[in-house]
Amino acid sequence: MIKQNKKVLVIRCGLLGDTVDATSVIEPLLEMYGANVEIHWVSKPGISDLFKYDKRITKVFKLRHTKLPFLLNLEKFKIILESIREPYDLILNLEIGSKFNDIVKYSRSIKKIGMPFSYIPDDIFKEHRVDHQLRILNSLNSTYKKEKAIPSIIGIDIDPIKKKYPIHEPYIVLCPTNSHVGNINHRGYRSWPEKNWRDLIQRIIDDTSLNILLVGSKDEKEYFNVFYPLHQRVYDISGMTNVPELITIMQESKCVVATDSGSAHIAGAVAKNIISIHGPTNSYQSAPYKTINNSVKIASLNLECSPCYDTDVIKNCKKNICMQTLGADTIYGMIEDFNL
Numbered sequence: 001m002i003k004q005n006k007k008v009l010v011i012r013c014g015l016l017g018d019t020v021d022a023t024s025v026i027e028p029l030l031e032m033y034g035a036n037v038e039i040h041w042v043s044k045p046g047i048s049d050l051f052k053y054d055k056r057i058t059k060v061f062k063l064r065h066t067k068l069p070f071l072l073n074l075e076k077f078k079i080i081l082e083s084i085r086e087p088y089d090l091i092l093n094l095e096i097g098s099k100f101n102d103i104v105k106y107s108r109s110i111k112k113i114g115m116p117f118s119y120i121p122d123d124i125f126k127e128h129r130v131d132h133q134l135r136i137l138n139s140l141n142s143t144y145k146k147e148k149a150i151p152s153i154i155g156i157d158i159d160p161i162k163k164k165y166p167i168h169e170p171y172i173v174l175c176p177t178n179s180h181v182g183n184i185n186h187r188g189y190r191s192w193p194e195k196n197w198r199d200l201i202q203r204i205i206d207d208t209s210l211n212i213l214l215v216g217s218k219d220e221k222e223y224f225n226v227f228y229p230l231h232q233r234v235y236d237i238s239g240m241t242n243v244p245e246l247i248t249i250m251q252e253s254k255c256v257v258a259t260d261s262g263s264a265h266i267a268g269a270v271a272k273n274i275i276s277i278h279g280p281t282n283s284y285q286s287a288p289y290k291t292i293n294n295s296v297k298i299a300s301l302n303l304e305c306s307p308c309y310d311t312d313v314i315k316n317c318k319k320n321i322c323m324q325t326l327g328a329d330t331i332y333g334m335i336e337d338f339n340l
Contacts, residue, residue: 006033007086009079011042011103011114012094012133013063016243016262019047020269021289022094023151024130025137026056028144033089040088042079042100049243054154066099076103083107090140094133096122113140126284150291151269155247165249166235171211172204172335173253173271176227177220177238178261190260190309192277192323194226199328200257205231207332210254210340214238215246215263254340257331264288268296273338275299275331279322280314282307297334301326 008029012022029039038058041051045064051057061082063075070076080103083091093104093114101116114120114136122132134149161167176197178190204212212231214224216238224238241249246263247270250256256267256274260281267274268288276287278300290296300306306322308314 017265020265027148156244175258175263177216280309
């Protein structure tokens with residue numbers, strides 16, 4: 001049988017924010033291989049919902065155990081078998097670690113880009129993660145339309161969202177959590193203090209007519225008790241939304257405020273106005289990606305010791321003043337600047 005359409009495998013099996021940023025390669029791949037190209041994606045199981053309504057992605061391989069070699073890993077073996085049944089035109093490995101080298105090495109493809117054949121480190125201090133992913137793609141082809149090489153994700157239709165969630169009045173989305181919220185060690189230092197979130201909520205209630213939607217995952221639901229009792233214009237929908245719903249809710253919002261998290265990157269891809277709160281993490285690399293479609297403001301004290309994440313500085317930090325002393329007034333001033 002003659003294969004009619006081109007076929008591409010993208011390997012980016014990271015957390016939510018990593019995967020959102022990696023979607024910046026989708027439009028360039030469509031430009032290179034045609035609108036009918038079959039794009040397969042290797043993803044973590046929980047992150048795969050990001051592609052539930054994205055017709056550009058034909059198949060998602062859900063990989064639970066990334067470190068196991070393919071001979072002991074049925075999920076990896078299925079990917080390799082897929083390539084034997086019908087070889088890929090391109091395997092694009094956006095991972096820079098070695099965990100997926102066996103997939104790339106033993107799968108059949110006309111072209112293979114990235115590890116283990118070429119290592120392109122993400123060691124440029126002021127290079128965004130999106131631009132690093134595109135540098136890997138550029139080793140294949142760099143003539144695509146750069147304005148389309150941006151994170152792009154697709155949510156659920158707005159009608160069921162309107163029936164399920166309180167979005168009929170103008171609203172702002174607050175994302176008080178991240179993957180390390182509640183950690184008492186340095187890993188929790190990228191969280192903004194509960195008191196600061198409460199102060200910001202009060203300013204929005206007192207000085208605007210906007211409703212507030214609090215969002216977070218099911219695993220983080222208990223954290224939101226600190227915001228109770230809720231004002232009548234504050235809605236806690238943490239633990240209720242799936243990824244496609246969250247995409248649409250953010251897309252319809254007036255503004256999203258978040259710390260360095262997967263939610264911030266979803267907002268960067270679909271929301272109009274985003275405030276990303278940074279202390280120990282490098283905003284050049286990990287803030288929402290700025291495009292012609294959004295307005296991103298970075299909230300940071302820009303201390304001399306920042307950023308310090310994954311360094312000895314943060315391990316020896318007794319109190320993360322970069323987040324503790326970044327007050328709600330600063331964030332609210334940025335909200336005002338959007339002229340909502």
